[in-house]
Each structure stands twice: as C-alpha cells, then as structure tokens.
Amino acid sequence: MTIQFNDETFRDDYSFHNSDWAIKRFPFPFHEDSYMYAVNMEQHRGGPEGSVYEKRFDVDEHYVAEMRDRAMVLADDPLRCQSLPHMTLAGWDLLELIMVSKSEDYPDLFELHHDADQWRWVNKPLGIDDTFTFLDETTLPYGPMEYITRQTQGDFCVLDQREENLWMDAGMVTTQADWSLDFDLGMNFFEWHAPVPLAHEMGIFKRALKFLLNIQQGAPARRMNWTMTVNPLLDTSPENYHKWGIQKTTLTPENIGSKQHLRVELQTFFRLPRSNALVFPIRCYLCSFQDLMTMPKWGRRLHRVVRDLPVELATYKGFIDNRPMMLDYLSQFDDGLPTSPGVFPEPETEPPLNKAG
Amino acid sequence: MSAAPQKAKAGAEQINVKVSAVVPLNDLVTRFEFQRTDGQRLPTFSGGAHTVVTMNDDGRTRLNPYSLMSDPTDTSTYAISVRRDDQGRGGSLFMHTRVKVGDEMQITYPVNLFSLDLRAKKHVFFAGGIGITPFMSMIAQLERSNGNWELHYAVRTEALGTYVDELRYKFPNKVHVYYDDQSQSIPLEELLDGQPLGTNAYVCGPKGMIDWIHATAAAAGWPDAQVHSEEFTAPQPGKPFEVRLCKSDKTIQVGESESLLEALEREGVEAPFLCRGGACGQCETDVVSYDGEFIHRDHWLEPEQQAGQKIMPCVSRFVGASLEIDR
Numbered sequence A: 001m002t003i004q005f006n007d008e009t010f011r012d013d014y015s016f017h018n019s020d021w022a023i024k025r026f027p028f029p030f031h032e033d034s035y036m037y038a039v040n041m042e043q044h045r046g047g048p049e050g051s052v053y054e055k056r057f058d059v060d061e062h063y064v065a066e067m068r069d070r071a072m073v074l075a076d077d078p079l080r081c082q083s084l085p086h087m088t089l090a091g092w093d094l095l096e097l098i099m100v101s102k103s104e105d106y107p108d109l110f111e112l113h114h115d116a117d118q119w120r121w122v123n124k125p126l127g128i129d130d131t132f133t134f135l136d137e138t139t140l141p142y143g144p145m146e147y148i149t150r151q152t153q154g155d156f157c158v159l160d161q162r163e164e165n166l167w168m169d170a171g172m173v174t175t176q177a178d179w180s181l182d183f184d185l186g187m188n189f190f191e192w193h194a195p196v197p198l199a200h201e202m203g204i205f206k207r208a209l210k211f212l213l214n215i216q217q218g219a220p221a222r223r224m225n226w227t228m229t230v231n232p233l234l235d236t237s238p239e240n241y242h243k244w245g246i247q248k249t250t251l252t253p254e255n256i257g258s259k260q261h262l263r264v265e266l267q268t269f270f271r272l273p274r275s276n277a278l279v280f281p282i283r284c285y286l287c288s289f290q291d292l293m294t295m296p297k298w299g300r301r302l303h304r305v306v307r308d309l310p311v312e313l314a315t316y317k318g319f320i321d322n323r324p325m326m327l328d329y330l331s332q333f334d335d336g337l338p339t340s341p342g343v344f345p346e347p348e349t350e351p352p353l354n355k356a357g
Numbered sequence B: 001m002s003a004a005p006q007k008a009k010a011g012a013e014q015i016n017v018k019v020s021a022v023v024p025l026n027d028l029v030t031r032f033e034f035q036r037t038d039g040q041r042l043p044t045f046s047g048g049a050h051t052v053v054t055m056n057d058d059g060r061t062r063l064n065p066y067s068l069m070s071d072p073t074d075t076s077t078y079a080i081s082v083r084r085d086d087q088g089r090g091g092s093l094f095m096h097t098r099v100k101v102g103d104e105m106q107i108t109y110p111v112n113l114f115s116l117d118l119r120a121k122k123h124v125f126f127a128g129g130i131g132i133t134p135f136m137s138m139i140a141q142l143e144r145s146n147g148n149w150e151l152h153y154a155v156r157t158e159a160l161g162t163y164v165d166e167l168r169y170k171f172p173n174k175v176h177v178y179y180d181d182q183s184q185s186i187p188l189e190e191l192l193d194g195q196p197l198g199t200n201a202y203v204c205g206p207k208g209m210i211d212w213i214h215a216t217a218a219a220a221g222w223p224d225a226q227v228h229s230e231e232f233t234a235p236q237p238g239k240p241f242e243v244r245l246c247k248s249d250k251t252i253q254v255g256e257s258e259s260l261l262e263a264l265e266r267e268g269v270e271a272p273f274l275c276r277g278g279a280c281g282q283c284e285t286d287v288v289s290y291d292g293e294f295i296h297r298d299h300w301l302e303p304e305q306q307a308g309q310k311i312m313p314c315v316s317r318f319v320g321a322s323l324e325i326d327r
Helices: A020-024 A063-076 A085-105 A144-149 A204-213 A237-250 A297-310 A311-316 A323-333 B091-098 B128-143 B163-168 B188-194 B205-217 B260-266
Strands: A081-083 A110-115 A119-124 A128-133 A154-161 A166-171 A222-231 A262-270 A276-288 B014-024 B031-035 B049-058 B060-067 B078-083 B104-106 B122-128 B149-155 B175-179 B200-203 B225-230 B241-246 B248-255 B285-295 B315-324
Touching: A081 A085, A081 A144, A085 A110, A085 A154, A085 A166, A085 A276, A110 B104, A144 A154, A144 A166, A154 A262, A222 A237, A262 B175, A311 B091, B031 B091, B049 B078, B049 B091, B060 B078, B060 B091, B060 B128, B060 B163, B060 B260, B078 B091, B122 B128, B122 B205, B122 B248, B128 B149, B128 B200, B163 B175, B200 B205, B205 B225, B241 B260, B248 B260
Parallel strands: B122 B149, B122 B200, B149 B175, B200 B225, B241 B315
Antiparallel strands: A081 A166, A110 A119, A119 A128, A154 A166, A154 A276, A222 A262, A262 A276, B014 B031, B014 B104, B031 B078, B049 B060, B049 B104, B241 B248, B285 B315
C-alpha cells in the first residue's frame, strides 16, 4: 500500500492525529488485564500483515512529520545525537541495515543501488537522492548514524559490547520517555537502568542483559514498553522537562480523552555485523485515550491495568497524580465483561460496551 | 505481550553452503571454503567470529565450532582452517577424511565471542598453533581501517607454521614468528612492558599459553579488561555416565565419545547452545542433585557454581553414582 503521510505537529498546536488505520494497528501493549515487568522478549521476524511488527523498521503515516520534529530538536540541542569515536563502524553497520531493510520492505518508498563501494540512496518521502562511498565519512553530510537516523522513525541506542556488558556509546535520542543520552553516554547496562524501581530486585536486568549479549546476527529480537504522555509530545526529555512537565497539570475531566496519550515503545535489537555492536531502536507510538476507547477490548483492559498498577510503577511512569482522573474517565468504558487474551483489539468478535453513559 | 510469539531456536541461524575448496596446508591443517548453495551473499562478520559446522557422520550429527578466518568483508566465501586431532572425538577427522569439494553442509551465522575492542589504540595478538585462525580475520579487518596491530605467533616447527609464509610476505614488519623446535619463545615481559597506553592484548592458543599471558599481563599491571582470550575446549571423551532429566522425566546414558549436550540432543531434549566449547554460557544447566564428582571443563561458571550448582553440558562430564539435572 502507499502511505498517505500526515501533515501534523508534535508541539505547539499538537495537530498530531491517528487515522482509523493507525488506531487499528496501534501496538497496544497489554496482553492481559494486568501488568508487571517481564523481560518479555520474542524474536523480531515479522508479524501479522499490516501490523507494526511486520517490517524490520516500520514506516507509518507519521514518518515525514516525525522527521521534521527530529530536525527541530537537533537544531535546538545537537547533543541529542552523539557517537564516541570507536562507534563509527557501528554507525555504518546501522546505515546498511536500515537502507537494506527499508529498500526491501518498502520498494515504492526507498531505493538502494550499489556499485562496489559507491552507494546511491533514494528516500522518496523526504525527497533525498544521495550518492556516497560506503565507509568513507567524508562523502556524507553527517556521520553515518546521524545521517540514517535523521531518516528513520524511533530513537536509536548503539551499544558497544565488551567485558560481558553493554555500553551506551552512541545514539540518536529525540523521542524519549524522560531519559537523556547526554547523561547516559558511556554508561553500562546496569548504570543506565539504575533509576528503574522494582526490576533490579526482581533480577530482571541480569536476565535481560544475558539475553541481549547473546542476540546473534540473523536473529533480531523485540519487546514492548509503555508510559503515559499528556499531549502528543515526542520529545519528553529531561532537558525539556520545564516545557512539558507542567503540561501534566493541564488535564481536566473534559479534555482528558483527547489530551492523555498512551505512549508505547516497540523496542527491537539487532546484532551489527562489522562492529559486533548491538543496536537498540526504540520506536514510539502515541494514541489518545479517546481513540483507544473506540476498541471495546482496549477500553475494558486499560481501565483494569491503570487501576491495579503498583504505586511505584505509576510514580516512575509519571502519572500517579493524574491516576484518579484517568480512572474516572476510563471506568466509563469498563462494563466488567471478560476480555479475550492477546494484544489485538478483535473489534469483530469483542462485545460492544454494555454500559449506559 | 505476544504479537507473534516464536520460540528461540537452539543455536544460531543456519546457512546452507557447499564446499568450494579444500586446501591442505601442512601435515595437520587443512583449509575449507564455503559458498552459499542459493548463490546469495554470506553475511559480513566481525574479526574473531566463529561458525558452527554441522557434520553428518553416518547418521551421527556432529557440531563443531571453527573461527572464520577469511576477510570479513568477503561475502562470497567463508574459510575455516581445521587442525586434525587424531585423539579427538572425530569431528576434525571427519572434516579431513570425508569432506570434499562440492559437498553440501550447514553452517551457522557468525557468532563473535572474541571481538576486537574498537577503542584500542593498538592491538597485540598472541597466537599459538591453530590459534592463529581468529587473528587472520581480525588482521584483515584492521588492515581495511588502518588499524595499529602486531602479531606474535608461536609454532612448533617451520613445517607446521600455518599461514606463516603468507603473513610474513604481506606484513613483514608486523608479524613475529617463534619456533618451538629452535627453542625460540615469545619475549612476553618485554613486549608487555613497551606498549603505549590503550593497547589491548589478545591471545588464542593452548590453555597454558592463555594462562601465561593473563598472569604475566596482570603482574605487569595490565587491566584485565584489556587482555582478551578465546579458548574453545573441544569436548573430551570420558567414561560413560547416566543422567536423570527431571523436566523431561527421562533417564539417559552419555556415551564415551559424546558430550552430555549431544546426548540430550540425541534424546530429543532441546537445550540452547551457541559455541559448544564452554565459553558462551548458553547451555548452562542447573544441577538438581548429585552423588559423585564433576569434571568441569568450561570457562563460564564461577567456582561456587561448579561446586554442585550448575554444569555446562557442552564440555563437562560426571563420574559417580547419580546425577539429576534441570532439563
């Protein structure tokens, strides 16, 4: 299919919106009526047709607008993109992975032509047609990681692997859920996860690290994470907390349906061939509560998950103060009927909401 | 969540290949080259990576890891070099005596447990015998990026100096060869003393050589993280033993010339693995109960784990009255 790209913003007037197609394929993260941490890794080898799991790097209707927003973030704060000197080779690995994947998965949008080390890259949605020499940085307008991630949705952490650990030694991070690449740069896996509550005690990070160290070429993996965001903001960074943190206090019973968004991260993991580094793309999907409520199964389930979430997690995810107002809103969409297992909305088979008002 | 749950397979992804060349190098070592049967390109890899070769030895499946020693950017052909081990369990003998040009085999995607530290200002390689193989691909990788490296290579005799001529011809100032039969030895203390800050050392060879280099470097004040080693232990034959598998509710026999991991696979009990050499940690298995002695040969478990908590079925064995493991 050819994608119709939205003309929309993730700041100021917040004209971001999801089409019916985008709502239906939204990666709702809860497979049951409750939530607790789990390593929840699975192989990243496609998924149902049209779903966000189908392609290696999903491209959707927000692509062009997201890239425009990224360019604005970088213009204000160039430290959102950093790469330590030993990570340049990994940057080339990532450039190749994305160019090959996108040109194979979306041949109508992207083209890659090789002539030995001379590469030509055509990105039709962004109007780019560049020729460069592979592994020669001087032939690109930016370093290889920055060049390709200015053209790819999602944040990217490029992790060096050594001493049985992973190190945050490069990244492009402009759509993050309140963490800072500039702060975490050079940290190892346990250091950058230090602020997360409960999971350390549960041994989650030790198990997750062991899994990640063993991700091999040809066998990428994925998992989900989620949080809540008021207004469809991509850039919820600590650097700009003074701008967006205050917006959490603007929620009212009247506007919560349109302003409150569930923010879902599709996290994938690929071993990079030349550098033996690991790339960790974190793709952010936003959906307003009122759009989620169009799917009766998601309405019932989201109410139950938010209601029963441990206080520590609601605090860490930054919505403990707004939780009572969220529950007032969400309870209208929970009639107590059981939900079917799995993440997909099943609009054809799930019973409609059986509740007045 | 489960969008499309798929169970991870044991071992890395497989590639179907055909043998494109068999090149005897000396009395003990032969090089084997592989190309994809479907004519596609092989994946690029990083210097120091290995592949696991599947051998069908008259119905018995053998899986042996070998370092990839070709240029990592050459995606048309992979090469490994195999040293014949007449006392081993038969994998290398199978390669030497049975594998011919044109044979179809399966190998895994590259897996790297011995990669270059790309932060290093300089890389010093120490190879013993067939331990030269991972350095062949590391050198090719560094040569493309103008990397700073030198090689110290100990071999038994001139006749057994695998790739010595090629290396000396290409890199006369970087390659230093030491012959055991001429009583030459690597001047290790001197070499470790004279390196610039930020140098990383890498060693691949017999266990004694690895231990010697780690100990000498530590004594000379080198940070442990800057001394890298790779030692794949080939599983050694041993006395047959019996194992109770509590999850599968089975009791199995491990034969004299098979490993516990191979016995599990023969019985259809799936256990994860990557290196099959006691180094990667994938097949780590909990011990439920035991009465006897373990013969641990891995480089993975901590001493307290080896004291009755865990076993690495790829290389380790057991002698005694009973053993029950969590498989």
